Amino acid sequence: KNEVEQSPQNLTAQEGEFITINCSYSVGISALHWLQQHPGGGIVSLFMLSSGKKKHGRLIATINIQEKHSSLHITASHPRDSAVYICAVSGETSGSRLTFGEGTQLTVNP
Amino acid sequence: DTGVSQNPRHKITKRGQNVTFRCDPISEHNRLYWYRQTLGQGPEFLTYFQNEAQLEKSRLLSDRFSAERPKGSFSTLEIQRTEQGDSAMYLCASSPGSVGRRTQYFGPGTRLTVL
Numbered sequence: 001k002n003e004v005e006q007s008p009q010n011l012t013a014q015e016g017e018f019i020t021i022n023c024s025y026s027v028g029i030s031a032l033h034w035l036q037q038h039p040g041g042g043i044v045s046l047f048m049l050s051s052g053k054k055k056h057g058r059l060i061a062t063i064n065i066q067e068k069h070s071s072l073h074i075t076a077s078h079p080r081d082s083a084v085y086i087c088a089v090s091g092e093t094s095g096s097r098l099t100f101g102e103g104t105q106l107t108v109n110p
Numbered sequence: 111d112t113g114v115s116q117n118p119r120h121k122i123t124k125r126g127q128n129v130t131f132r133c134d135p136i137s138e139h140n141r142l143y144w145y146r147q148t149l150g151q152g153p154e155f156l157t158y159f160q161n162e163a164q165l166e167k168s169r170l171l172s173d174r175f176s177a178e179r180p181k182g183s184f185s186t187l188e189i190q191r192t193e194q195g196d197s198a199m200y201l202c203a204s205s206p207g208s209v210g211r212r213t214q215y216f217g218p219g220t221r222l223t224v225l
Binding site for chain 1: 141143145147150151152153154155158166199201203205212213214215216218219221
């Protein structure tokens with residue numbers, strides 16, 4: 001069992017739909033990261049959070065430390081949101097390196 | 111452009127050859143990370159530097175892999191006697207500070223194909 005698991009692996013939505021991507025982890029963490037990866041490889045950090053909720057534009061990230069679960073929400077989805085979304089954790093005892101989930105491929109159709 | 115840069119962006123080599131990749135982090139970022147990503151998978155940690163000190167290495171990093179950050183600025187990752195299983199995207203990231211949690215900033219990656 002991977003230390004970080006995401007669901008779903010693939011997600012197809014229509015423009016305007018509300019999207020949720022889930023992440024569960026099995027280790028103690030110091031922080032959880034949501035990242036976006038576009039074709040060609042470039043990775044952009046969206047959020048780093050250790051408690052509660054963060055919002056940036058149409059993106060919202062939440063974390064429940066007790067349940068070891070995080071969600072990434074996209075409101076009013078748009079085709080330009082199409083990308084791979086990756087959940088990663090900084091472990092309590094692993095220094096600052098990241099342990100990644102396998103990613104969720106999101107496709108938003110017009 | 112003041113982001114993380116990596117060179118080359120693509121490298122095709124024959125099995126058994128040595129390859130070297132370079133990463134230039136964001137200026138004054140103390141921490142530098144190397145990750146490897148194969149197709150359809152999330153990245154995996156390889157190694158991590160705090161300034162010029164290599165603080166952690168993954169078990170994935172066999173003795174054919176070596177990384178350096180000689181002056182605490184740019185870093186190189188060398189793979190000796192490449193194997194087809196080394197084909198992957200090699201990602202570099204940097205972050206500021208020496209303690210605590212920090213956002214990591216990723217470079218565009220170097221895609222290695224071993225024939």
